[in-house]
Amino acid sequence: MMMLQHGSTQLLCLTASSGVPLFTRGASKQLPFSVIGSLNGVHMFGAGHGVVLSSCETEGGGKVVWRVFQDSMMLIVVSGGGQDGAGDSKEDEVRLQRLLENVWSCMVLVLGQDELTNVRNVERLKRDLRSCFSLIDQLLEDRQEGILGNLTHCADSLLPPNPTLLQEALDGFTQAADSEFGCLIVHGRIAAATEKWWRLAPPEVVLLSALIRSLSASGSASCDYPVFLPQGSPTVAHRLLRFQLLPGADVCVLCGPTPSLHSAESGMVGRFWTPLVETLRDCLAVGEHSLPRSVSLRPDVLALLLINRETRRSVSCVRTSTNRPLGDPPLPSKARCWEILKLFYIFSTTRYFNQEETLCVSPEERAQRANTDDFVLGFSHQPLQCYLVTEECKSYGLQTPQHQLFLLAPLSVPTFALRTVATQTLSDIVGATGF
């Protein structure tokens, strides 16, 4: 059965107890009601027999993943399969599992857990859920190039040329706003954050970044948004204040009832940030590369994703102007490089490297979603490096106690040289930035 067109994804949300449909998003052609009913029915049937149905595959290469959150809401995602013709079903499943987690987090972020778990009035809940559609659609489209946090649950970061100045201003600004949670986002990536911001659960950091990106994209000057934190504060809303310092550079604080948006904006924004306009412009100039110019990458690096395993932060970049010697095969496009980077990340973390599940899920849930292949569990040791050669490029993964590096190189680089390229790139970046 092929339920959906290739490459399209549809999300269904139902009440877990009675299977009342609450909303559907994604895919231009909606699944017929009877199919939705069956998808829910087959899961219920399993549950009645003590079986948790978590995913299945269709003959047409499609995929269905089910997940119940807090015993109250069922999310089902149906994918037409063959995203860009890449990745097998394993990659797809990991991607869809993550999607469901992220969608649920969005719902909690906007509405709070109480409203989602103690359903008193279904019609009202349906109406209120509409306020989550903006973020949910953004997750489904997943169109933002160069943002990998939704997948890795590591905060997409940008390493500014002048970190100390920005950190001091941010700390001062956050304190003045009666808060301990502050962050500076440049081009959608965290350029600086207070210590407490980094102590939020990693998926929350990623989720807040996603919200801030969508607010920033609208071009508005400032915001005062009520937000629940899925792990830290699922039932009490905080206020997320966001100020657009320059287009593309936003500073945010999480705070309580004070200060008002008006007073923070008129009394604090200028005071702390006007002296740093030029520093902020330098930071904006770093652009999508997320690494300062002081880091010189080897010319044979096409793209990279570097994760700091301890801080749960990542930097990533795709290079556009790598000179290609005449006669070499064409390089994959920029968009394609981002896609391959994601697929290679999933490939490596499911087959070879530890998947660093953050400490935010219950043990049962973790067992339910054990994505790691049996293959890995069969290893008597922990693989430290892996590589993959395809028609498009060569990929290399490297793991140290502190870092994970995923790197793409052109086909012209000899396979035996990949290890050197990777280890040198890692030390180049860490040496220059201390990341």
Add this chain to the structure above:
Amino acid sequence: MLTRGNNNNMAQVSPSSGSIIVADWHRCKDSKEYFSKILHKKRRKNFGLLESPVMPPHVAVDTVHYKIFLSGKSGVGKTALAARLAGLNIPNMHYETTGIETTVVYWPVKLRENGRVLFFRLQLWDCGENALRRFDHLLPACKEQVDAVLFLFSFTDRTSFDDLSNQIAKWTGAPVGRVVKLVVGTKFDLFMHCDVAERDVRNFQETWSVPVLRVGGEVSDGLGDVASLLNCLAEHLWHQDCVSARRHSQQETGTVL
């Protein structure tokens, strides 16, 4: 008591269009050097909070700041109006605004009286209607030190028009103080689905003596789409300031006497 009453009445009298500021000034040659400061590559420039239009040192221009609240039910087009007035991309889907978002619009204006040029910095406060209902702290934040309210209705939604008088009544009376009130009818371009007759709008305008402006349709790159609304808003804000300044000086004279 008497003096205040008098002045309140004065504030109620709307300035007639173009009596205080030069209408259609953006079409005049002498406005070019000012309007060029709010444009970038023929599109409106987006200013961060740390930025503002910069004139050469010999042309001193004052900037006057105002806070404007956009009021109207969910889906009426508040977020779209804010984007339209600022020259930002207008969302084509309706996504509820789940908190307060403010948008800054800079607009140069020439005063008729003395030819003085001012930059109006209009900060539009847009809060999703459902968010207002869910969280009690949002409305007071929007009302704090507000200078004007734009009451929105949609030409395609009769109930939003019928509800206007209720909405305006909430903003009349002692605790609110003086605020400029304008009505904006959105989705004027969807005339096939129009649910509010021209006659009704005229009647409303006469009963309430509140100006009604109309917006809708694609935004062209020019300033013409938004000039009449922004000029009208600027004119009323400036008029209100003059009235309260006069009242202030009268009160001061009173104290001296």
